[in-house]
Amino acid sequence: MAKAKLTPKQQKYQTKAKKAEPKPPYLRNAFSAFVSGGLVCLLGQALIDLYSQVLKVPPKEAANPATATMILLGALLTGFGVFDNLAKYAGAGLAVPVTGFANSVVSSALEFREEGLVYGVCAKMFTLAGAVITFGVMTAFVFGLIHALFH
Amino acid sequence: MSKKTGKQTYQFGNPPKIISTGTVAGPFEGLGPLHEDFDEVLTDPRNNEATFEKAERSMLTKACQLALDHASYSTSEVDLFLAGDLLNQIISANFTAITLGIPFLGLYGACSTAALSLGLGAMLLDGGFAGTVLAATVSHNSTAERQYRYPTEYGGQRRPYQQWTVTGAGAALLGYHGEGPKITAVTFGKVVDLGSKDPLNMGAAMAPAAVDTILQHFADTGWDPKTFDLIVTGDLGKVGFDLCRQELSENGLDLGANFHDCGLLIYDLNKQDVHAGGSGCAASALVVYGHLYKKFQRQEINRLLLVGTGALHSTTSFQQGENIPCIAHAVRIEA
Numbered sequence: 001m002a003k004a005k006l007t008p009k010q011q012k013y014q015t016k017a018k019k020a021e022p023k024p025p026y027l028r029n030a031f032s033a034f035v036s037g038g039l040v041c042l043l044g045q046a047l048i049d050l051y052s053q054v055l056k057v058p059p060k061e062a063a064n065p066a067t068a069t070m071i072l073l074g075a076l077l078t079g080f081g082v083f084d085n086l087a088k089y090a091g092a093g094l095a096v097p098v099t100g101f102a103n104s105v106v107s108s109a110l111e112f113r114e115e116g117l118v119y120g121v122c123a124k125m126f127t128l129a130g131a132v133i134t135f136g137v138m139t140a141f142v143f144g145l146i147h148a149l150f151h
Numbered sequence: 152m153s154k155k156t157g158k159q160t161y162q163f164g165n166p167p168k169i170i171s172t173g174t175v176a177g178p179f180e181g182l183g184p185l186h187e188d189f190d191e192v193l194t195d196p197r198n199n200e201a202t203f204e205k206a207e208r209s210m211l212t213k214a215c216q217l218a219l220d221h222a223s224y225s226t227s228e229v230d231l232f233l234a235g236d237l238l239n240q241i242i243s244a245n246f247t248a249i250t251l252g253i254p255f256l257g258l259y260g261a262c263s264t265a266a267l268s269l270g271l272g273a274m275l276l277d278g279g280f281a282g283t284v285l286a287a288t289v290s291h292n293s294t295a296e297r298q299y300r301y302p303t304e305y306g307g308q309r310r311p312y313q314q315w316t317v318t319g320a321g322a323a324l325l326g327y328h329g330e331g332p333k334i335t336a337v338t339f340g341k342v343v344d345l346g347s348k349d350p351l352n353m354g355a356a357m358a359p360a361a362v363d364t365i366l367q368h369f370a371d372t373g374w375d376p377k378t379f380d381l382i383v384t385g386d387l388g389k390v391g392f393d394l395c396r397q398e399l400s401e402n403g404l405d406l407g408a409n410f411h412d413c414g415l416l417i418y419d420l421n422k423q424d425v426h427a428g429g430s431g432c433a434a435s436a437l438v439v440y441g442h443l444y445k446k447f448q449r450q451e452i453n454r455l456l457l458v459g460t461g462a463l464h465s466t467t468s469f470q471q472g473e474n475i476p477c478i479a480h481a482v483r484i485e486a
Binding site: 107 | 201202204297301302303304305306307308309310311312344345346347352355358359390393394397398424427
């Protein structure tokens with residue numbers, strides 16, 4: 001990213017503009033993210049317990065179907081147009097768990113469906129999530145390497 | 152005699168009239184305080200079309216037809232169609248021009264398009280190059296959000312200084328046959344860059360452009376701002392409008408209670424969740440061609456200065472770290 005130097009006039013205005021910028025309600029946002037994120041995790045934990053009982057598998061193995069269910073939920077809520085209204089209040093509480101990932105993929109897929117199945121839905125569904133996947137794979141690789149070398 | 156006054160202003164010897172207007176507002180705009188002033192309010196943001204892009208151009212076509220109908224004009228009686236929108240390669244205006252079949256000058260002034268097309272149209276008319284001109288613009292929340300920001304169903308929290316792209320279309324028929332307020336002067340603005348980079352804070356980016364053009368307009372004409380019943384900026388929103396007022400005042404121009412912003416007039420900021428207010432081409436088009444045009448007709452205002460503001464960046468330019476270049480054009484409208 002090019003970082004052009006600001007002239008004194010630009011700097012002066014930017015200082016004023018920064019001051020005029022209203023701040024988001026950090027405390028309220030943090031609180032609602034804490035509560036809603038907690039509720040999402042509670043639901044996830046309930047699913048893990050449920051699957052582990054029903055499928056008679058250890059909780060560690062029940063985590064995968066539970067995650068898949070949460071993704072499905074996030075995707076469905078996005079498709080029904082509910083997710084963005086919930087996220088307005090929940091913020092990071094919905095964005096950080098896997099539900100946020102589902103929302104970013106499905107909302108992109110929905111947005112570009114008129115541009116065709118291949119170039120629209122399939123190509124553009126990862127416009128937002130692509131970076132997350134790339135960093136996820138990279139991080140997994142690096143930590144996998146460290147784990148293999150030192151364990 | 153030169154029509155140019157001062158550095159950037161043109162005053163018209165034979166000022167053309169806005170003989171009619173047409174406005175189509177989105178459903179959300181129909182819930183706002185100005186809903187009675189729009190010719191049509193959509194019930195469906197897709198307007199029964201397959202895509203939002205098609206809905207956008209259908210609104211523009213409808214607004215143009217309404218303007219023509221109100222003055223009992225047919226498309227063949229109009230010499231030129233001046234229009235623009237926010238979408239890449241101004242597709243809404245281009246496709247509407249096919250339907251209308253009027254010789255077309257496509258304009259890109261981002262959200263300043265209403266003022267830009269009024270000013271240019273008036274110049275063409277005063278210069279004797281056309282007898283009747285149709286000036287129009289459109290914006291749609293769902294198409295603009297997709298192009299500039301995030302998918303509409305993406306669950307992100309909006310910033311308090313973010314603005315809401317107005318869904319709507321407005322058209323104005325300019326000419327000499329008929330009644331209506333006159334366009335008596337226009338000040339074309341310079342592109343101003345005061346270092347803003349945040350595409351979510353358009354108001355702060357555009358405010359300096361509005362300040363520059365307003366100061367230039369009064370310097371060029373020597374008029375007293377108090378002679379205006381109303382001075383409106385296009386779509387600065389709360390943050391940008393406050394900055395604009397503050398900057399003007401620091402430059403020795405104190406605008407009082409007759410100074411407003413279309414982006415703030417179009418929504419009820421307390422009831423409608425639009426954060427800093429409205430933005431987009433339709434903000435000034437709906438307010439001026441709907442609300443204020445009716446005020447002219449009722450003789451509630453006699454002199455208006457519209458300062459259309461536009462941010463001229465693209466998604467490519469800001470992702471490559473460039474500043475947001477901004478512009479403002481001022482149009483003086485008198486009864």
